[in-house]
Amino acid sequence: MSDTMISREIRLAARPNGMPTASDFELASVELPAPGDGELLVQNTWMSVDPYMRARMMDRKSYLPPFQIGKALEGHAVGKVLSSNHPDFTKNDLVLSMNGWREAFISDGTGLQKLETYGLPEQAFLGVAGMPGLTAYAGLLRVGQPKEGETVFVSGGAGAVGSIVCQIAKIKGCRVVASAGSDDKCAWLKSLGVDEVINYKNHADQSALMAALKAAAPEGVDVYFENVGGDHLVAALEAMNLFGRIVVCGLISGYNDAAPKPGPWNLFNVIGKRLRMEGLLVSDHQDMLGDFVGDLAAWVPAGKIKWQETVEDGIENAPTAFLKLFSGGNTGKMLVKLG
Numbered sequence: 001m002s003d004t005m006i007s008r009e010i011r012l013a014a015r016p017n018g019m020p021t022a023s024d025f026e027l028a029s030v031e032l033p034a035p036g037d038g039e040l041l042v043q044n045t046w047m048s049v050d051p052y053m054r055a056r057m058m059d060r061k062s063y064l065p066p067f068q069i070g071k072a073l074e075g076h077a078v079g080k081v082l083s084s085n086h087p088d089f090t091k092n093d094l095v096l097s098m099n100g101w102r103e104a105f106i107s108d109g110t111g112l113q114k115l116e117t118y119g120l121p122e123q124a125f126l127g128v129a130g131m132p133g134l135t136a137y138a139g140l141l142r143v144g145q146p147k148e149g150e151t152v153f154v155s156g157g158a159g160a161v162g163s164i165v166c167q168i169a170k171i172k173g174c175r176v177v178a179s180a181g182s183d184d185k186c187a188w189l190k191s192l193g194v195d196e197v198i199n200y201k202n203h204a205d206q207s208a209l210m211a212a213l214k215a216a217a218p219e220g221v222d223v224y225f226e227n228v229g230g231d232h233l234v235a236a237l238e239a240m241n242l243f244g245r246i247v248v249c250g251l252i253s254g255y256n257d258a259a260p261k262p263g264p265w266n267l268f269n270v271i272g273k274r275l276r277m278e279g280l281l282v283s284d285h286q287d288m289l290g291d292f293v294g295d296l297a298a299w300v301p302a303g304k305i306k307w308q309e310t311v312e313d314g315i316e317n318a319p320t321a322f323l324k325l326f327s328g329g330n331t332g333k334m335l336v337k338l339g
């Protein structure tokens, strides 16, 4: 057996201007040596594509550094240890890393987390039991602070984060209204117990979306879990009740804007209604991980939390998977199966 291994990876070929295209990505191969002393070789089995990666493709200051042109992209991945000279890892261990967008890698163990799956499929740790799940849990419960009987509106409701927010809000005794971009997604949300669904693509202009939300939430909205921005934020600001909370988790409708768009014209509602609008960054809420895992361990077997995955096969299809996030091509968590 050869001591080296070929790993394919996806690199950033160019910084996208507007919606990324296939030519912004490049498939390349690297030869990995055998792991040295204190090192291990990991073969990725699943990788995640996430909307936040779009911001890292820009050369601008943010909470994470920009991706570098000509270098492999990064993101969460689950992998299996193929061989190890590291005291903390042995062959066949499962690990969670930020070394996605590649088939395999050599590591000295920095940033690797050994994965105990507790009977869940390993890729669940990229979705419901991973970063998107914690985002939903912390964002809704800590930032949104919903009370029993309140109305929660979730945009991007059929996505990885949104679908978990909807279900936790139901567990907490709230009335839930969610929006999504297809009838199939809306039907899935109904099957999860969401009270009212809005296919926002059937309400193409701002006033139609406002009217649809008012009809779906005649009692008003107490917590808005914002994944989308744009017309959704305008509609939510109109529908919010006094002392409502807006959890600003994501603004995906603007991630590919080539030029900035004007903000919501009705922001004055924040004053009159004494709204609290708070940005959410999941990394600020790692202290909730224990509570989250404990609750999930009870909710999943009880059938209170369900999830879907949309899967692309092979590293060469990772850019396709990523682009699907912006066209609504995923229901639930968008994943790439490797290996």
Ligand SMILES: NC(=O)c1ccc[n+]([C@@H]2O[C@H](COP(=O)([O-])OP(=O)(O)OC[C@H]3O[C@@H](n4cnc5c(N)ncnc54)[C@H](OP(=O)(O)O)[C@@H]3O)[C@@H](O)[C@H]2O)c1
Pocket: 050, 051, 052, 131, 132, 135, 156, 157, 158, 159, 160, 161, 162, 179, 180, 181, 182, 185, 227, 228, 248, 249, 250, 251, 252, 253, 254, 280, 281, 282, 283, 324, 325, 326, 327, 328, 329, 330, 331, 332, 333, 334
């Ligand atoms: N702040 C944090 O710490 C944090 C952490 C994780 C995620 N996020 C944010 O949370 C949001 C959801 O992330 P996710 O990983 O769960 O992704 P996701 O919802 O699984 O996938 C993205 C979805 O966004 C919708 N979408 C795309 N373009 C849209 C547009 N122009 N207008 C309306 N909807 C659009 C699509 O669904 P439709 O078919 O319904 O259009 C698509 O399926 C994103 O905004 C993301 O940036 C934030």
